[in-house]
Amino acid sequence: MDATYGKVTEDIALALKDIVGEKNFLFRDEEKLKPFGMDTLSLLTGELHIPDVVVKPGETSEVSKIMKLAGKYKIPVTPRGAGTGLAGSAIPVYGGIVLSLERMNRILEINPVDRVAEVEPGVITNELCKKVLEQGLMYAGYPMSTESSFIGGNVATNAGGGKVIKYGNTRKHILGLEVVLPNGEILELGGRFRKSTWGYDLMQLMIGSEGTLGIVTRVTVNLISGGGSSIDLIVPFPDAHTAVQAVSKVIVDGNILPVAVEFMDRLSLTQSAKYHDIKVPFADREDAGAYLIIQLHGSTPEELEQTYEKTGEICLENGALDVFVAENRRDSENIWKVREEYSQGLGLLGKRIYSNPGDFVVPFSKVPAMIDELKRLETKYNMLIPTVGHIADGNLHTMFIKPDEVPDESWLDLAKGIYNEMTDAAIQLGGVGSGEHGIGVLKKPLFLKTKSPMEIELMRGIKKTFDPDNILNPGKIFS
Ligand SMILES: Cc1cc2nc3c(=O)[nH]c(=O)nc-3n(C[C@H](O)[C@H](O)[C@H](O)COP(=O)(O)OP(=O)(O)OC[C@H]3O[C@@H](n4cnc5c(N)ncnc54)[C@H](O)[C@@H]3O)c2cc1C
Incomplete structure (x- = not known):
């Protein structure tokens, strides 16, 4: 812990308890404090820092009092939502106070x-x-x-x-x-x-x-x-490159802006379907290497029908192997379940997985080059990199499956190295290291490496203006 931070003494803990009430206060109970020392990243990498105290305010005025107290004694405070973050942003790396917003839920x-x-x-x-x-x-x-x-x-x-x-x-x-x-x-x-x-x-x-x-x-x-209605399509392609071309044609030539265009490679889709015991159309097509899940919206049923027919035609003209239109709610829910909860399916492979999801973004025109880059990494490290993502945004998520020959003890370091190599490649292609998950602790070194010193200096200046003693969520982004 940074020597400049204060400790949560018995008196400070009592003062915090007075602010939020006994029921909303955790102290000196490691088992209860532990879940607040981690987020989803921890489940993947084991990153854990147990806070000294957890407070759960119910009102803004209580949050204000907690911050005043923390400021007085220079105690680090980490705000916490649901803890689903994937970059370690909610992990209290310097201990101190975790301020959970879970009770402010109206x-x-x-x-x-x-x-x-x-x-x-x-x-x-x-x-x-x-x-x-x-x-x-x-x-x-x-x-x-x-x-x-x-x-x-x-x-x-x-x-x-x-x-x-x-x-x-x-x-x-x-x-x-x-x-x-x-x-x-x-x-x-x-x-x-x-x-x-x-x-x-x-x-x-x-x-x-x-x-x-x-x-x-x-x-x-x-x-x-919230008017109108939407429909979901699932479209298999021989490979990711063809799928990317088709997305571009739908948006530019077809003048259709889908609500969502999600990408899944064959391994991710088939494993997820297996895990959820869902029969996904075309999952058994051996010639399909990539799938798009496309959601479209229409203000009227006629408009929706025209839009999905045109989208389907454009996909078929541009290499799609087939098109499935989900005609009922159950089919739609199944398709989205397979996409949203895909990672469990990869677990069925029975291999060790570095599932800390890559979250890079590249310009849409560079998605094919980035897919080539992932293939290069697969060959170089003799491993599989299942990939899904928000492809129309150029934002892909990857996982790394441990090759059998890599010893367990060296896997985490190797995977972290490949993760950096992959993210570096995205940056070289004109992208960024994170499209949505954030920097947290996970991407801090890469972030610092890729931003200009001037930009970092300006950001540090902003942080200092808001938080001169660096008590709010220290250890994140660049601090
Ligand atoms: C299965 C799964 C799927 C996901 N899919 C996506 C996705 O599609 N897109 C995406 O963007 N992310 C996704 N995520 C990541 C995660 O859900 C998001 O980052 C989400 O926004 C985090 O919200 P949270 O409430 O869990 O925040 P936490 O994880 O608790 O905190 C995240 C950060 O926000 C700060 N914070 C939380 N609440 C406050 C507050 N009230 N005031 C100030 N700071 C606060 C924390 O200090 C921390 O820095 C996914 C995660 C999982 C597990």
């Missing part, structure tokens, strides 16, 4: 006239989606973890997911934030308006800052019409 208002919802940060994203749909409205944020992650965590990581191609990532859906600064001050940023040229946009700076600049305590989200 949908405060849905306003159809302003087309906004006001929510607390601990609301599960899909709960918000379901509630606004009851009023004919849609919240368009859609990380694949929508049923488990919190809206506050989505804001802090600028979560992406399956529908970014049409609707954009989380920052496109946020109109206002209430945040508690490291010094305990409460700040209102943005509001119920959709345009503003009214000074620097500090709200957008907060989004994606991984809990290093402020704690989000209320979110105003933008809502759009």
Whole structure:
């Protein structure tokens, strides 16, 4: 631990307990504290830092009091949502206080006239989606973890997911934030308006800052019409290159903007189908090396039909082996289950897997080159790299399957090295190391290596302005 940080003494712990109440406070109980020392990354890499104390405030005023107390004694504070993060951003690497937002989970208002919802940060994203749909409205944020992650965590990581191609990532859906600064001050940023040229946009700076600049305590989200209907297609291709070409043709020549275009390679799809015991169309086609799951939207049934027929035709003209249109809800749910929960299927292979998902993004024109790069790595290391992803965004997720000849003890280091090599390649192709999962602790060294010293210096300056003592989520991004 950094010598400049204070320790959580018995007195400080008592003061924290007074703020949140005994039921919402964990101290000196390693078993109970442990789950707050990890996130999803830990399940993959074992990264764990047990905090000294966990507090679960129920109100913004309590968050403010906690930050004032932490500031006074220079104790590190790590904000925490649902802990589904994949970059270790919620792991309290310097111990101290974990501030869990799980109790701040109310949908405060849905306003159809302003087309906004006001929510607390601990609301599960899909709960918000379901509630606004009851009023004919849609919240368009859609990380694949929508049923488990919190809206506050989505804001802090600028979560992406399956529908970014049409609707954009989380920052496109946020109109206002209430945040508690490291010094305990409460700040209102943005509001119920959709345009503003009214000074620097500090709200957008907060989004994606991984809990290093402020704690989000209320979110105003933008809502759009939930009308019309959608349909899902599954389209097999001989290989990934052909699939990529077809996506481009659908969007550019067909003038069709799908809601989602998800990519799965054959291994990921067939294993996932097996795991979930779902019969996926074309899963048994030996000539299919790559699959696209395409979701389309239409305002009327006629428009939807025209759109999916045209999409299917364009795919077939551009190398698709066949097209399946999911005519009922069950088929659609099955297709998405196979995509969203694909990783379990790879577990059936009975091999060790480095499943820390690569999350790089490349320009769409470079997706074929990046796929070649993954093939090169497969050959070089004699291993399989199953790949899925949000292909229309150029954002792919990979896993590494340990070759039998690599000893268990050296696997983690080797996999980390390959991970860096892969991410480096994406950056060389004009991309970035993370499209949605964030930097956290995982990508910090690569991030520092690939950003210009000037940009890092400016970021450090911003961090210092917000958090001069570096108490809020230290050890992340670059700190
Ligand atoms: C199966 C699975 C699928 C996934 N799919 C996607 C996907 O498609 N797209 C995608 O983008 N991500 C995806 N993720 C990653 C993860 O779900 C997202 O990063 C999500 O936004 C994290 O939300 P959380 O509530 O779990 O946050 P946590 O993991 O708890 O925290 C993440 C970061 O946000 C900070 N934070 C959390 N709440 C607050 C707050 N109120 N104020 C300030 N900082 C805060 C934390 O300090 C940390 O830095 C997936 C994860 C899993 C396990």
